[in-house]
Amino acid sequence: MSEVRTAPRGFEGLIKRERYPHTWCPGCGIGLIFNNIIRVLSEKGLDYSNTAAISGIGCSGRMAGYMNMDSVHTPHGRALPVAEAIKLVNPDLNVIVASGDGDLASIGGNHLLHTSRRNPDITVFCVNNETYGLTGGQLAPTTPKGVRTITSLNGALHNPLSMQKIVTGNAQYFYARSTVYHLDHMRECMHAALEWPGFAFVEVISDCIELHGRRLGFKTPHEMIATYGEKYVLAPAGRTELAPNELGIMTKA
Numbered sequence: 001m002s003e004v005r006t007a008p009r010g011f012e013g014l015i016k017r018e019r020y021p022h023t024w025c026p027g028c029g030i031g032l033i034f035n036n037i038i039r040v041l042s043e044k045g046l047d048y049s050n051t052a053a054i055s056g057i058g059c060s061g062r063m064a065g066y067m068n069m070d071s072v073h074t075p076h077g078r079a080l081p082v083a084e085a086i087k088l089v090n091p092d093l094n095v096i097v098a099s100g101d102g103d104l105a106s107i108g109g110n111h112l113l114h115t116s117r118r119n120p121d122i123t124v125f126c127v128n129n130e131t132y133g134l135t136g137g138q139l140a141p142t143t144p145k146g147v148r149t150i151t152s153l154n155g156a157l158h159n160p161l162s163m164q165k166i167v168t169g170n171a172q173y174f175y176a177r178s179t180v181y182h183l184d185h186m187r188e189c190m191h192a193a194l195e196w197p198g199f200a201f202v203e204v205i206s207d208c209i210e211l212h213g214r215r216l217g218f219k220t221p222h223e224m225i226a227t228y229g230e231k232y233v234l235a236p237a238g239r240t241e242l243a244p245n246e247l248g249i250m251t252k253a
């Protein structure tokens, strides 16, 4: 029997403390997202006995490695097909994916198209920090037009990719958008996603202060995160599509 099988349950039991200190920069939004995923999993009674976590490569992709359960750190971009395969052969297992926008929607973009289309019962938590954090803050397909990065010194030339449109382009879908400023809402989205009996995708807008935000002039993570409170609003009921500045949950059974 492996060590993980004897671990305590609940919030603490879900974290591999022996792997700390973690690799994330102070003030990075991934910490808030990781903490709230763990909270939601423990509230739902999900742990190493019934759940597996899959991630790709990136700062966000480190999350699965700190979760105290069977986890797979896949090659860059490949979290979704690995998660789908694990679910296929273990239908009773809860399968979650925790990774970044670069991993899930750039190099892994083709898998996002087809995994979401096939609608396996897996839950995806996507950290959208609008950049490639781990590799130094390069332009990502999610970088908003006009925003500067180290590879778009005069601002991104193109409109960003919409993960919402990819996911909700399918016949059935669950897509939610939240931010690291709206923590209660983020948890609500995570809870609902875990309950959804199909492919559920939660996009959380998050700060990468050290490799992105500082270049944009933010002096502290708080300053950067506070802008999400100004920019984003909860969508009114009845929306069939979230506007770019709206947060909410879009579903079709």
Ligand SMILES: Cc1ncc(C[n+]2csc(CCOP(=O)(O)OP(=O)(O)O)c2C)c(N)n1
Pocket (backbone or CB within 6 Å): 057, 058, 059, 060, 061, 076, 099, 100, 101, 102, 103, 104, 107, 127, 129, 131, 132, 133, 134, 135, 140, 208
């Ligand atoms: C096949 C391959 N291509 C490129 C890389 C380099 N690489 C590592 S992480 C990464 C981007 C990560 O971005 P994202 O998923 O948004 O995660 P973040 O670090 O921003 O949390 C890239 C391009 C790699 N490791 N493997």
